[in-house]
Amino acid sequence: MSWIIGFFRSAMGKKAVMAVTGVMLFGFVLTHMVGNLKLYFGPEKINAYAEGLREIGAPLLSHGDALLIARLGLIAAVVLHIWAATSLTLVNRRARAQGYARKSPQAATYASRTMRYGGLIILAFVVYHLMHFTWGNVHGDFVPGDVYHNVVSGFQNPLISGFYILAQLALGLHLYHGLWSFMQTLGLNGPRLNALRQPFAATFTAIVVIGNISLPLSVLAGFVTLHG
């Protein structure tokens, strides 16, 4: 069993952990975005959806169980993802202790070079987002259980909407590199698949980012209002 410890210690093992947890987080982000779109169907629909999430797995699981399991899984994924990213970043810093006087990137993209910073922005955003819409402690007008009200009244503030939009752009950059990079890391390649990896990343990045950004924009534009 000591090989498991060895695997988590090795840089290539950590990279695989980062890829697997990254894909889990992507699965969450995509599902979350689709759920968010229920805002367009009015207060009853999105509030019932939020309540319905607590009933997933019934009758096997009782109220709130599935959500608890999902939350524990997400926390584990986030912790492992950030642990691997931090540990590998330190290895990489040491490996290039002395830099170049002149450096001219030939292939690296803006997205690939900003993974660490983008990751930190996403992390900061997630903490704020939970305090805003889940716990409500930074929301001036929070009504527990009324998701529709909380989101629409939150987004009516242009500063808050602006921050959400910026965070989505940071998430988009992270996904644009991460969604093909994970395939490379897990050895998912081949002449046919390789031609699809970057289009796949670009498409799903666009879906997540556009879907999420449309919400604050719709509220600001007055297209979605407090009265549904």
Add this chain to the structure above:
Amino acid sequence: MDLTLYVWRQAGPDAAGEMKRYEAQGMSPDMSFLEMLDVVNERLILEGEEPIVFEHDCREGICGACGMVINGVAHGPQRATTTCQLHMRQFNDGDTIYIEPWRSTAFPVLRDLMVDRSSFDRIIEAGGYVSVSTGSARDANEIPVPKADADSAMDAAACIGCGACVAACPNGAAQLFTSAKVAHLGLLPQGQPERLSRTRAMVAVMEDEAFGSCTNHRECEAVCPKQISVDYIARLNRDYLKAQLLDPNAK
């Protein structure tokens, strides 16, 4: 051509180094980059100064000894070309050229532009060969090898171990080198019995040396004088995961 050079000068492994300015006048566009440096060195010797130390051997792009970062690009501006095969016609009269050694903790600078690449040798020692006896020369095609595998093995075998991949990688990772060395035998029938154990052994040494970890920037592929593809890195990742998770021979 008249050029201004900024060259990294460092007297020894523990000495502090600096970029020093040199004027290189009257160079011919038909000179190779190393010939240009030879002329600069002749002048430095005449002036009683220490010549610029750089490595070279074949000067025909096959040995992998030469290598320097030229204006921020490993082996300079021409794709698929070693420094010795780079010619001055790639530059313009009046250009300023920055010349630096490979920067990698795993490749300590010995002097000026010369680095110690024996960390690569240690990766090879760990598994850059197959230990099965392949017998005496066989009849051609006695062991069938699919054409695509034979081609891919040859492409991997083109690696000359120059270290440009490590020098160009923002993380100082050696994945492209190691993956090519794992693949060129791992793709062939004779490489199958030890395919996973070689992967494990070579990755273990690679990680023990001071190399970084790949984040898929693909800088290595862009500067590789032999155009080794990052596809080999995906293959290395796959074989490494197999070796760790699925290898029936693992203890």
